[in-house]
Amino acid sequence: MPSWLNRSQLLLMATLAVVGIAQSLSGRLDSYILSVAMGVGINIILASSLNLINGFTGQFSLGHAGFMAVGAYTAAVLTGRLAPQWSPLFGGQVFLLFPAALIVGGIVAALAGALVGAPSLRLKGDYLAIVTLGFGEIIKVIFQNLEFVGGAKGLNGIPDYSNLLWVFGTAAITVYTVWALLNSSYGRGFLAVADDEIAAEAMGLNTTRYKMVAFVVGAFFAGIAGGLFAHLNNSINPSGFDFNKSIEIVVMVILGGMGRHIGVILAAILLTVLTEMLREFGDYRMVIYSVLLILLMLTRPQGLFIWPTRKAARRQNA
C-alpha cells in the first residue's frame, strides 16, 4: 500500500466501494426501504456535520436546518430551473451535473455559514443557540417570500437524482472529513476551544477562526445534505426546514454523545428508523417523541452510546 494512504483513507475507499456495489444492486430493493435508507444517510451527514460545530467545537447551533435549506434550494434550482442553461456544460450527464449542483449548494450554504458564524461567534451558550435559531428562521422566511422558488408552497418536480451511491458516498466523506480534521495537531484545537476558550486563546489559538471553520465546514455538508434531500423527496418547501428540523438534528448529536463519531452515526440511524416506526402512531408520534426526548435528557444526558470503561481510550482516538 502506498505510504501516503493511511488506514482511515483506506477505510473511506472501502466504504465507497461497498456503497457502489450496494447501488448497483439497489434495483432489487424495495423502494420504501431504499428511501428510508437514503434518509438514514442524509441524517448521518447532517448529524456528523453538526457534531463538528456542537459536539467537538462546543458551540451551540440551532440553525442547521437553515443551511440545509440553502443547499436544497440551490441544488434544486440548478438541476431544475437553470438546468437548460448550464447542463450542456456537463454534456447533460446527470452523474456530472448532479454532484456539481450539490457542491454549489454546499458552497452557498457554507457562505451562509460564514455569514451566520461571523457575528454569532461573540456569543456563547443559549445566546448563541437563539441567534442561530433566529438566522435559521430568517432563512426560512426569506424562502417563503421568494416567488422565484415557489414562495411558501416551495418547489415541486425536482428530479430524483439521489441514490445510495451519492447519499452514502457523501456520508462517508463527511464522516472522514470530520474525523480527519480532528485527528491532527491542528484539529485538536477544536476540542481545546470546546474545553476552555480563554485558555485556548492564551495558548495562541485563534478561537474565532476555529469556530468559523467549524461553522463553514458544518454548513457546507448540511447544504449538500439539503441537495440530496431535495433530489430524494422531489419537492421541498420552507417549512420543512424549520426549527423542528434543526432540533431533530441536535437531538441526534446529543443522543450520540456530543463529539463522538460513531455514537452520532448510530443515533442518526436509530432516530431515522424510530421516526419511521412512530408513523404508525399517527397523531401520537410527536407526543411520544417529545416524551422520549425529555426522559432521555433526564436519564442519559451524556448520550445513549457511551461505553464508560473504554471512555478514556476512545477519547484518545476520537
Add this chain to the structure above:
Amino acid sequence: MNKTGLQLQQVTIRFGGLTAVSQVSAEIHPGELAGLIGPNGAGKTTVFNLITGVYAPTEGNITFGGAPLAGLKPFEITSRGIARTFQNIRLFGSLSVFDNVRVAFHLHLKQGVFPSLARGPSFHREERQLAEQTRQLLDIFQLDRVRDEPAKSLPYGDQRRLEIVRALATQPQLLLLDEPAAGMNPAEKVELMKLIQFIQDRYKLAILLVEHDMKVVMGICQRIHVLEYGRKIAEGTPSEVRENPAVISAYLGQQPDAAPVQS
C-alpha cells in the same frame, strides 16, 4: 524579546466601582526572573490578565519588545512571545496530557484544514516532529508517563506542572506563572522552583512569578514587585524588599517570611 522587555506604564483597571489595579508601572527585563507579590486580592492575577489581553486597561499602556499590546487579542499577544499559566487551573480537561501540550504548538504549525484532510507526507512528518517535541517537554516535568490520561484526572500538582509545560510549548520569551506552587508541599515546592530555574536558563526566558511563600520568592527572584490594594508599594531586590517598611506593614506587620500562605 529584544532589549526592552515588558513595560507597564501607569496601568489602571476598574471593575465598576472597584479599582483592581491602580497606576501600576513596572518593567520586566529580558531573561530576568522577577517576582510579583502582595496579599490576596492585591491585583496580581488582574495584572496578568491585563498583560495577556484578557482585560483591556482602563488607563495606561503595556508594551512588549517596544511594541504596544493595546487592542491585540490574547492569541496575538501569545504570538508576540508571552505565555501564562492560570491561578485557577484552566487545562483542556477532556484532552489527554499529550494533546494539551501538542495543541499549544499551534502558533508554530504549518498544517491547517486541508493538510489535515489530505494527510500527505509532510503532514505526517510534522506530526512526528511535534510528538517528539511534546515528549521532550513532558519529560522535563516527568509527565510523559501520564501522557494518555485526560488532564482533568491528574493530581493537582501534576495539573499545575502541566500548565507550565503547555505554556512552554507556545515557545514564549516571557512566561507568567500565577501561583504555580499553590497546594504543593514544601518538598514539591523546592522541586518545582528548581525546575523553573532550569527552564528559565534552558529556554532563555524572562519569568514573572506570583508566589506567596516568601522564602521561595526571596530565594529565586532577582527582582520583586509588591502590590497592595492594586497599587505598587515597592520594587527592588529581595533584600531591599524585605527591609521595606511598607512591605512589612502590608504583611500585617509580620516578618515577610512569616507571612501566611494564601491561596
Add this chain to the structure above:
Amino acid sequence: MTELLQQVINGLSMGAIYALIALGYTMVYGVLRFINFAHSDVFMLGAFVAYYTARAFGRWGFVMGGYLGGIAILLLSMTACAVVGIVIERLAYRPLRRRSTLTVLITAIGVSLLLQNGGQLVFGVNPKAFPDIFPSSTLNLGGLVINSNQLVVLGVAIALLSALHWIVQHTRIGTAMRAVSFNATAASLVGIDTNRIISFTFGMGSALAGAGGVLYAMNYPSIEPLMGNSPGLKAFIAAVLGGIGSLPGAALGGMLLGFVETGVSGTRWSTFRDAIAFAILIGILLFRPAGLLGRNRVEKV
C-alpha cells in the same frame, strides 16, 4: 393624526401582552440562567383554560359577559398556568439543576414540543373562536376606533405589572427572589430556600404568561395549540432587548416590540414580521448584549 393615535393604541396593547410574557422569561432567566422554551406554550394553555372555563360558565348558567365573570376566568387561567409552571419545573428542570445549559435547553424544548403536540391531540388542531369574556364594545372617539377589549388589556396589564413590582420590591419573598438572581450560591448560604424561590418564580411567571394568553386571545379572537410560538418569540426578544434578568427591561422591551410590530404590519414588510423581530434580536445581542437596561458583567479569569 388619528391614524397615528390608533397605531399607538394598538402598539400599546400588543406591547403590554409581550411585556407580560417577557417578564416570565426574564424572571426564570434571573434565577436559573436558562431560557424556558416552554414558556410560550404555557401562554397558549392560558388561552385554552379561559376558553373552556368560559364555555363551562356559559353551560352552568353563570352570568357571562360581565366584568366579574371575565376577571374570574382570568384568575382561574392564571392559577392553572401557575400550577402547570410549577409542575414543569419540578418534574423536568429541577432534576437537571447541575447539568449543562445544553441539557436543560433541550429538555425545555422537549417540554414545549410535548405541550404543543399534546395540545393538538387534546384540543384539536383547528383554530377555535375565542368568546367575549369581557363586555365588548367599540368606542368611537372622533374617528379614533377603540375596541373596549384593548382597554381591558391595558388595564389588566398595568394592574399585573404593578402587582409584580410590589411583590418583587416590597415583600420578603420578592427580596429573596432578587437575592437568588443576584447570586444563587450566596443566597442559599444565608439560608434562603432556593428551590422554593425558584418554584415561586415559575409560578408567577407562568401566571403572567397565562394572563397574557387570555388577553391575546381576546384581541385575536381565535386560538390554536401552536399560537404561542410567534408571541413567545417576540416576548423573548423583548426580554433580551430590555436586558434579560431585568424586570423593567422586560416591560420596556415588550412595549418597544409591540410598537415595532404594529408599525411594520400594514406595510409591505408585514410578511417579514418574524424575520424583522429576529433581526432586532441579533442586532442587540451583537451590539449591546446586556440589553437596554441590563448590566454587563466581565467574566472573572
